[in-house]
Amino acid sequence: MAKMSMKQRYSALTRDLSWEPSYVRPETMFPYTSFEGIKIHDWSKWEDPFRLTVDAYTKYQAEKDRRLYAVLDGFAQSQGHLSLSEARYLNAMKLFLQGVTPLEYQAHRNFSFLARHLNGAGPRFAALCQSIDELRHAQTEIHTLSNYNRYYSGLHAFNTMHDRVWYLSVPKSYFDDAVSAGPFEFLIAIGFSFEYLLTNLLFVPFMSGASFNGDLPSMTFGFSAQSDESRHMTLGLEAIKFLLEQDEANVPIVQDWIDKWFWRGYRLTSLIAAMLDYMLPKKVMSWKESFELYFERQMLDGLFPDLAYYGIKPPRHVQHAVAEKDYLSHQVQWVLYQFSFAAAFTTTVPEPAELDWLSEKYPDSFDRLYRPLWDKAKRIQDDGGRFFFQGLPQLCQTCQVPMLFTEPGDPTTICQRSSEYQGEHYNFCSDGCKWIFDREPEKYVQAWLPVHQIFQGNCGGPTVPEVLAWYGIQDGDNGEYLGSVDNQNWIGWHAGAGVKTTTVGG
Amino acid sequence: MNPTTVRSVGVDLQEVNEDTHRLVQAIEHDNPEATVRHLPGLVKITVPGRLVIRRETVEQRLGRDWETHEFQLAIVSYYGHIKDWDDDEIVISWDH
Numbered sequence: 001m002a003k004m005s006m007k008q009r010y011s012a013l014t015r016d017l018s019w020e021p022s023y024v025r026p027e028t029m030f031p032y033t034s035f036e037g038i039k040i041h042d043w044s045k046w047e048d049p050f051r052l053t054v055d056a057y058t059k060y061q062a063e064k065d066r067r068l069y070a071v072l073d074g075f076a077q078s079q080g081h082l083s084l085s086e087a088r089y090l091n092a093m094k095l096f097l098q099g100v101t102p103l104e105y106q107a108h109r110n111f112s113f114l115a116r117h118l119n120g121a122g123p124r125f126a127a128l129c130q131s132i133d134e135l136r137h138a139q140t141e142i143h144t145l146s147n148y149n150r151y152y153s154g155l156h157a158f159n160t161m162h163d164r165v166w167y168l169s170v171p172k173s174y175f176d177d178a179v180s181a182g183p184f185e186f187l188i189a190i191g192f193s194f195e196y197l198l199t200n201l202l203f204v205p206f207m208s209g210a211s212f213n214g215d216l217p218s219m220t221f222g223f224s225a226q227s228d229e230s231r232h233m234t235l236g237l238e239a240i241k242f243l244l245e246q247d248e249a250n251v252p253i254v255q256d257w258i259d260k261w262f263w264r265g266y267r268l269t270s271l272i273a274a275m276l277d278y279m280l281p282k283k284v285m286s287w288k289e290s291f292e293l294y295f296e297r298q299m300l301d302g303l304f305p306d307l308a309y310y311g312i313k314p315p316r317h318v319q320h321a322v323a324e325k326d327y328l329s330h331q332v333q334w335v336l337y338q339f340s341f342a343a344a345f346t347t348t349v350p351e352p353a354e355l356d357w358l359s360e361k362y363p364d365s366f367d368r369l370y371r372p373l374w375d376k377a378k379r380i381q382d383d384g385g386r387f388f389f390q391g392l393p394q395l396c397q398t399c400q401v402p403m404l405f406t407e408p409g410d411p412t413t414i415c416q417r418s419s420e421y422q423g424e425h426y427n428f429c430s431d432g433c434k435w436i437f438d439r440e441p442e443k444y445v446q447a448w449l450p451v452h453q454i455f456q457g458n459c460g461g462p463t464v465p466e467v468l469a470w471y472g473i474q475d476g477d478n479g480e481y482l483g484s485v486d487n488q489n490w491i492g493w494h495a496g497a498g499v500k501t502t503t504v505g506g
Numbered sequence: 507m508n509p510t511t512v513r514s515v516g517v518d519l520q521e522v523n524e525d526t527h528r529l530v531q532a533i534e535h536d537n538p539e540a541t542v543r544h545l546p547g548l549v550k551i552t553v554p555g556r557l558v559i560r561r562e563t564v565e566q567r568l569g570r571d572w573e574t575h576e577f578q579l580a581i582v583s584y585y586g587h588i589k590d591w592d593d594d595e596i597v598i599s600w601d602h
């Protein structure tokens with residue numbers, strides 16, 4: 001018999017293995033695909049351009065893992081961590097492990113739910129592959145970064161920290177919002193907005209940053225994960241096209257979800273903005289350049305004209321994101337600098353060459369607004385001090401980022417919005433976050449806001465040391481980088497004489 | 507939308523080994539208008555309108571058999587729609 005073509009194999013192994021239920025009604029077998037108001041008339045219209053079959057999937061995934069583990073082994077054997085650009089580079093990876101890796105696991109769980117509960121065989125199989133991918137990502141990220149845990153602080157309790165530490169409630173609450181939505185909203189939230197619209201902003205800069213800063217293992221796991229990501233992007237894009245093509249009544253529902261999930265995802269990327277501009281000792285590209293390339297050019301100029309065919313408009317509030325690109329990373333990093341005594345990473349004043357790079361990349365804002373702040377912080381440090389903010393910040397009820405963002409068009413006035421709901425007052429960082437709350441207040445009043453929880457006595461006690469102990473933060477994880485355990489070890493390892501290591505952690 | 511504007515599509519590949527290098531050569535050969543940009547660890551290829559990756563051209567450059575599924579080992583990201591992915595070619599373009 002002649003070898004089957006890719007199309008025939010896909011059809012035989014995916015579609016032909018499905019069946020119509022004969023003794024239960026489809027609504028009983030698939031109970032979750034009607035309550036969101038989305039109308040689907042023909043599930044067989046779902047396309048999978050990858051035409052992936054289980055044999056091809058396992059073959060290439062195994063090869064990806066083989067390549068990754070070859071790199072990990074070589075790096076560990078050769079003490080590769082000594083060739084990093086600097087120990088403080090790992091702050092970016094600490095943020096990644098604490099903030100992103102647990103999201104991969106959540107994605108694994110929810111895609112496995114979709115793999116059971118979507119009506120069509122095509123999307124079920126695509127969701128199953130993505131579910132297994134996400135589990136692989138969580139495992140390979142933990143495995144890769146565990147090698148650094150032997151030598152560096154801040155990597156030892158990422159999972160506990162993800163559930164407890166204030167800045168990590170930003171990614172955690174974002175994903176909780178998505179997995180507690182219905183299956184179609186989840187597809188638009190994670191499949192489309194996260195994986196297609198914003199993935200390049202989230203991941204590609206991390207991986208290029210790893211490459212540029214000597215972190216071969218992270219670069220390799222990143223690109224290994226990202227190679228699955230192109231399939232995930234396709235799933236997200238097929239999902240949105242499918243919903244829009246199935247029924248015109250789906251269009252306004254999908255538009256609302258795009259508006260919501262663009263802004264939710266964009267606020268999440270504010271941590272990436274700070275990472276890209278400040279945490280990498282060797283810079284790859286600025287947040288502004290990355291935003292212009294991956295979001296404005298590829299998405300606003302590329303994707304949205306395509307979706308206009310269905311009546312879809314660019315996301316609501318997108319103009320605020322565009323207007324913020326000169327300010328975002330600086331505002332976020334300035335807050336992280338002041339609060340890193342309560343974080344599982346360290347911060348420090350950028351080196352002179354870094355300040356000059358920031359001036360060059362942000363000619364309209366940096367020298368005028370942000371360099372003076374860093375100069376002041378430097379003067380305080382040179383005089384033997386270190387400024388940390390003594391107090392707790394107000395958090396946005398929706399995105400949970402401290403209220404640090406400024407009014408659109410006015411970078412010197414903090415933006416503050418609020419809503420009343422059932423006699424209670426809620427604060428927001430932006431029009432986008434207020435709009436999201438006002439659509440579904442009953443959902444967001446349940447937010448677990450870290451600052452409120454501390455005041456309510458749910459975080460280990462009323463003092464900073466008690467809260468840090470409850471967070472799982474040990475001495476050396478937090479605070480100022482210069483003079484930290486990681487910094488001292490780094491200097492010792494590179495001093496040329498015998499290698500001396502201070503114990504990491506308590 | 508201005509109908510005279512041709513929107514670009516693109517693909518990002520890992521810059522890992524000789525195979526990627528030859529893959530990029532094959533893509534450049536089949537897409538004369540391609541712009542290739544190198545970032546750390548990454549090759550970014552952009553083409554106005556439509557990007558095609560042909561199995562035959564890749565096999566010539568590699569000097570061995572290559573199935574289009576293998577492209578999954580190289581691809582990091584793309585923009586546009588995957589219009590077709592079969593035994594002989596992969597095509598990326600916008601729909602509308």
